[in-house]
Amino acid sequence: MAYVFVALTILFTVLGQYFQKLAADELLVDFMPTRALDYLGLLVDHRLLGALSSLALALLFWLLALQGLEVSKAYPLLAVNYLAMMALARWRFGETISRSAWCGVGVILVGIVLVAGS
């Protein structure tokens, strides 16, 4: 069960990053507040709300994961985020990922397999 909680932590972290990137690209790049009311609009924006609630859920699942796993084992497992983030950057946001970056992700995954089996 603890590993399910780790997986949910990673899922919601990535979802949070996705919403943050959307907000940065679509909302904040051209954000030029002229009135206090403009800031109020940010509070109800679905992308920022999505980012906040995703991060809150990620934290909640992380707390539950820690109940069942040693922190020296569970914490490094979160590095799966790098793979997920890279995939998101590549296939959702069309960024180019160099060969050395993919190699880095591969090395991270080998490290994670070692930690998971330790």
Place this chain on the structure above:
Amino acid sequence: MTAVARRGYALALGSLALASAAQLLLKLGMARLPPLAALLDPALWLTLDPLGVAGTAAGVACYGLSMVIWINVLTLLPLAVAYPLLSLSYVIVYLVATQVPAWGEAASDRRTAGILLIMLGVALVSRPGAAGHGPGRRRDRA
């Protein structure tokens, strides 16, 4: 070293220490709290171990603070320096959790090797030009 870089490294160390402390406190705190089902029952909230609640709350506070400082670090240091620095927190957490009796976790060669590989991988991923370090494709006006 420029003043900006010095400030960047100092803040990065602060963020690193807070991020590591956060994980260690969350572990100690949550170990003293009951499983999810009991946590969701308001009738049991007053019976929760105060040390567990305090440790977890302190961990969440350190976590939040480390993120705020981290955002400032990113404006001062290149990503290729900042991210490999952050992965040092895996080492700090590992060392404290295995060497301090309050955590008492077991060290192993496999786990040590795994954490070192993860750090190496993060350094590769963060190399300049490794990923799109620019703003990426602008979705709104591509």
